[in-house]
Structures are given as structure tokens and as C-alpha cells.
Amino acid sequence: MSRNGRIAIIILIVLLGVTFIYLIWPETEETKPREIISIVSLPKAEMNTSVSVEVAIQNRRSIRHYTGDPLALQDVSQLMWAAQGITDPQTKFRTVPSGGHTYPLEVYILAGKGGVTGLNEGVYHYNPFNNTLEQILATDVRSELSQAANGQQWVKEAPVNIIITGNYQKMINKYKDEELSTRFVDMEAGHAGQNIYLEVEARNLATVALGSFNDDLVHQVLNLPENEKTLYIYPVGHAAL
């Protein structure tokens, strides 16, 4: 074989080797499985409140004191749907816009003991694909979450707390740009949060957006996957007048 032929074969082998390594190299893991204790089906979200979007925007206010009255499971369903529900079964697009329809947000609900009629206390992950709650913790950790949120009392007093987390790696894997991806995920959390505020208003409930907390402590308390970062906590209840 000529010298050129040998060189061509060596180049070909090297190229095949590089391609093989590229194909088997694991992409940075973006989702980690959660340990699910039980699954609760939610009632379908209803579309029939009589409050207009303008009235909900006009009346929206942050409220930090709640009665001990429980929420209904229908309330929980409406709130999960508003935060992250799927509104188009074909495309799987959701209630909240998402850069590149990537959907990096995850929504959890911490139900206090007796906080929701028909739901045991614990922490649940919302699965928008089948409208279920996946229980990941079976204890009422509101006091611990309140401490992780710099002692904010309303976390402990609310019958439930909604937690929004973001999976930045999911966005980075799509855009290969950390700065842009971080901005996109943070912006998207604001959309989900405003939907929670407006749904709360439409259902005559009360909430406040919390951004002041220790992320590591929140993760420990709620047993959250390490590849997610907590972006918001929303205590929700009936307003104490």
C-alpha cells in the first residue's frame, strides 16, 4: 500500500474513534428520578370562575396571614394547572411560556396536616403529563421550611406551600449558553408565579411570593433533586381578615 493510502486509513480510524467516543459520551444528566411514595390523581382543572383577568390583576395583593381552613383538592388542581399545566395535548405546550418550549420548571406542593381536604400531609411533585401528585415525603415539614425561609411565619401558618424549582441544565443542554439559559429559567419562574397569584385571586384565596430563603436548606427539608434550584415559595391559604 502506498504511503498516502496508509495515512488515509489512519485518518479514517482516528475519525471513527472520535465519532464513537462522541456517541457514547454521556450528556450532562438533566433529570434525576424522584423516589415516589404514592400517587394521587387530581380532579381536572375547571375553567368556570366568574372573575375576569382584569379584576384578578386589579385585586391581586400579597397576603401573609391565613385562617386554619383547609384548601379543597380542586383548589390544588387549579393552582398546579395555573403554574405548569398542559394546555395543548398535541404539542404539550403549557400555561406558562417557555424559552424554546424547554419547560425547565418543576412544581411541588407541601401540604400541611389537615391542609387539604382529601390529601395526606407531605411533599408532592406535580406531574403535568397525567395531572397527578407524586408524593416524595410523608411528613408535615412546614416548620422546617419556615426556618429555611429565614423564619417567615406565613410558611408555617399556611395550609399549603407551593415550591417552584428550576432545572438549569435542561436549558443549558438546549442552548449551550449558560448565561442565556440562566436568564430564561429565572424569567419563566416569574410567569409561573404570576399565574399562581392570579389563580389564587380568582378562587378567593391568598398568597405571597417568597424569594427570601436558603436554597440548600430548602432542598434538604423537601428532599428535592440536587439538579434543581428553588426559585420561589408560595404559601397559600384563606385570607385571615
Ligand SMILES: Cc1cc2nc3c(=O)[nH]c(=O)nc-3n(C[C@H](O)[C@H](O)[C@H](O)COP(=O)(O)O)c2cc1C
Ligand atoms: C422576587 C420577589 C421576592 C419576594 N420575596 C418576598 C419574601 O421573601 N417575603 C415576603 O414576605 N414577600 C416577598 N415578596 C413580596 C413583596 O414584598 C410584595 O410583592 C411587595 O410588598 C408588593 O406588594 P403586593 O404584592 O401586595 O403588590 C417578594 C416579591 C417578589 C416579586
